[in-house]
Amino acid sequence: MTTLLQTHALTKDFGGLHAVKHVDFSLEAGEIRAIIGPNGAGKTSFVSLVCGRIEPTSGSIVFDGQDITRMPAHRRVRLGIAYTFQITSVYANLSAYDNVALAAQRTLADGRGHGRLHGLTMEVLARTGLADRAGRPAGSLSYGHQRLLEVAMGLALKPRLLILDEPTQGLSDGEIDGFMEMVREIAADATVLLIEHNMDVVMGLARRITVMEAGTILAEGTPAEIRASEAVQRAYLGTEAA
Amino acid sequence: MSFGPHLFLATLEGLVTSAVLALMALGLSLVFGVMRVVNVAHGEFYMLGAVLAWWVASLVSGHPAIGFLLALVISPLIVGAIALVAERLVLKRLNYDPEATIVATIGLLYIIQQLALTFYGPQARPVEAPFNYRVLFPWFGYSGYKLSIIAASVLVLLITWFVLARTRIGLVMRATQYDRETAQAFGIPVGRVYAGVFALGAMLAAIAAVLIVPISQAHYLMGLDPLLLSFIVVIIGGLGSLRGTVVAALLIGVSDGIISAFFSPTLAKIVATLAVAMVLVFRPQGLVGTQSR
């Protein structure tokens, strides 16, 4: 297995707040990795550093052998990193079709995909179950469907690393099952890095789990190992474990 | 007059400019700080203050000080009332959207300017100073009234600082500035705070105008230049910061006075405007202020 993503001593300080502290992280190609941890653990800050939304205070990020620490976000996307926002960030006034087309347009321009714009866009919409809602303005979709649209935009970028930030938040149980199926399909072509609070999703999807707390990695391992870890139970599952 | 005294004179002139500028810029800064909107019609409130001062003074005969003091009280109140109406009718309905507010206040600028032109006319008219006392320096005589402008401005600034920092009203304003939603959650009537702040900003501009009108005349176009200078002061001083505004006003006013006296006024304006644009481009929080939330 090749290492797709690596961070060395990655650190982010916001004024006095140490959001991410010297994190060494490694991700193999083809994995489905979940990052879990209590609120404020630094999960979103960490993935924001990886995809380039924010700049690190110190440390480095290597993607597929290339140092991308100083690379602007839009160029990282072209290298193959896609990020879906934690707080839904679609183009509310554009149709679902136009939303995905903007991503697909980029993919075709960069040569990451083949075929024509319409075909690629409809393929992605069908895959995420949004094909029959393609003409509707994204802002008029239900919350769950807007989350799916976020994922669809990520998919349309044909990424090598797809980062999903709390994708199932607000979805119904039925929608979550469908979502998990979709992620398993996606993982056949891409590496998936997933921030989640829903433990069923985490345990069902992830091959390995990284637990973060207060800006550092507390533990890493298979779902079984994490479930058994006392340190994790103390820090995260906390009062429930007893 | 040799260089030293000439410099001193230019500095005094600059201080007078700073005094008036500080008040006007403070009004603009407060409005931006608390409401997060830019009022492009601010210069017109200034102009209205001057025009209304002339009108009040023209109604009163007798010692000029009576007319002047009356104007100093009445003019800001009327301007404040007009600002209040504009805020309730327009700004509130726009929900204080920054870009829409700028467009709307531009419209307000045109309306007020036109009304002044129609009812006041295109002429420049003077108002008599409340007293004529010449302070005699070794090298030249200087208008005592001008010095009193500086004193008056300092007084108003101190009062404003006191209200902001030490009273409950000031606390309410600062809370609203810091975090609008939380302030609302604490029961602060944000709508009324906004209306009050907008009116206060306009009144400060009007007071500045009433102070300056005895030495420079009231004219319907007099609002544009001070508006731009105020923008410059507010940006350099940091939006929403009282201390920064005062420091910047001193800097801009005095250097404007000195450059204008020794070089051309146009060049002074060019340099100042360009410098400030560059500051805003490279340091959006200004030279003194802290990053706004």
Place this chain on the structure above:
Amino acid sequence: MSGATQKIVLLHVGVIAALFALGFLLPEYHHGVLARVMVLAIFAMGYNLLFGYTGLLSLGHAMFFSAGLYGAGLVIYHLGWNAAAGFAAGLAAGAALALVIGLLALRTTGVAFMIVTMMFAQVFYLLTFYFSEWTHGDDGLVLEGAARRLAGLDLSDPMTRYMAALALFAVVLFATLGIVRSTHGRVLVAIRENEARTKMLGYDTFANKLAATVVSGVICAAAGAAYALLFGYVGSTFAGVQYSILPLLWVLLGGAATTLGPFLGTLFMYYAVDVTSSYTSAYMLVVGAALILLVLYFPKGVLGSVRQRWVRWLP
């Protein structure tokens, strides 16, 4: 060509054809007005590209119009260049200025961007006074008729002037139509709607915004240069803040982010001021009230509302 595209092209060709016909039908006064309106509408279209489509509200576009105006005017008046060279000089000046301003101003957003553009424009305005030895400041320069000849045609002749204005107007109209329907145009709209998202889809938003600024500047400069050539007068008033606010008003009125909105807004506002001027000199009141009413009740403008309610395919 798809059905929608056909309709769109036909509509725009129709507008040009109608204007062409009016060139022969209008009485003298309105003939001159329409020529002027068309040139100013080009200015508005340039502004619309940056404001309506990209979402960047500049309060300094007078400087781009004036770059074209002075770029053409100065070389014709002082260096004796011919009209074509003057026009090219105007375009070059606009492009250069827009590039520099864009590199600086695009580091800011929102309110700061508005103020920065306004300040740069103010500097430009003051410079026209500072260098009044060449620009004659407020009095301005009057370009001799002899200098205003293009390909043997006299540009000061009303019919030639009208057709020249129409020709440039048509070119710019179809150019903007092409831009907004292209990939780049869709990215500009995406930037307007959600810049953070657009970056995360892999688009270099700064480069896109800079390109839009330069194109906008060139179009506005073309309007300015055309104005100098067709109406023969170059003066400081055109660099004043009023000429930064007017295109905003015209675009808002006609409909931001529509191709034909700027022309409609310019036309309507010109006549509104014209008509009210004959009753009262209080035309500023009209402008001010119009701005407030528009932003309060009709933020989409005439064509914007039409598009939203009835004609969804309007570009």
